[in-house]
Amino acid sequence: MEDTVYKPRKVGEEVVKCPVCGADARLELYIHNAPIPGPVLIMTMRCPRCGYKFRDVSFIEEGGRPLRIRIRVEEPDDLNTIVFRGPRASIRVPELGIEITPGPAHQGDITTVDGILALVHDHVEPLCSSLEDPEGCRGFLRRVESFLKGVVAEPITVEIVDPEGISTVYRSKKRNYVVEPLEEPFTQPR
Ligand SMILES: [Zn+2]
Structure with missing residues (x-):
């Protein structure tokens, strides 16, 4: 397998309100084919005003097949x-x-x-x-x-x-x- 397989790939981003201070913050979504069965979805967010950070990982059930x-x-x-x-x-x-x-x-x-x-x-x-x-x-x-x-x-x-x-x-x-x-x-x- 190539190295790039293990690099998270950005699949989406949106602007959401920071749950702490209400400022506009960027929520980013990545898919990561970690060396475990199946890809995972990673959400990250960092508020530029108050520094609130959010990160969450969830498993994708069918492992990247249609x-x-x-x-x-x-x-x-x-x-x-x-x-x-x-x-x-x-x-x-x-x-x-x-x-x-x-x-x-x-x-x-x-x-x-x-x-x-x-x-x-x-x-x-x-x-x-x-x-x-x-x-x-x-x-x-x-x-x-x-x-x-x-x-x-x-x-x-x-x-x-x-x-x-x-x-x-x-x-x-x-x-x-x-x-x-x-x-x-x-x-x-x-
Ligand atoms: Zn904030």
Whole structure:
């Protein structure tokens, strides 16, 4: 194996509020193929104002092979499930007919299930008026909005399909998800 395999690779960063003083601080995400089974996800943050430091390491379940995570959303608490979405991972919600594929410049992000649904809402909303069926589109938005208000009127499944296999569910209290290896990725006809 090459040396570079053991170098942490940056897969995302975002600006978050320091939990101590509220200043803008940079949260960085790394994947590290440590010489132990499977890659690990490393989060680091250091506040430039007060010096608060945060570092956390979590294991990635399927060891860097293409994978699909299915998160079941059946009650409001499921909307708070924290997810790391890898830079190349797409999102699907079959019950709502949603599929979002990342742009080439996309970085990984840490988000929640309702954060993913908010992203979907923001993508779709400006498009509604130019569609053939604007009313249908708005009906779709209303379904998404009900989740954003914390109401789970219908169960849905949020799927993350990741060719790099580095996406992960971050410390869910509840086992409301499954991680499956994907042999033939992504564009299977249905
Ligand atoms: Zn601070």
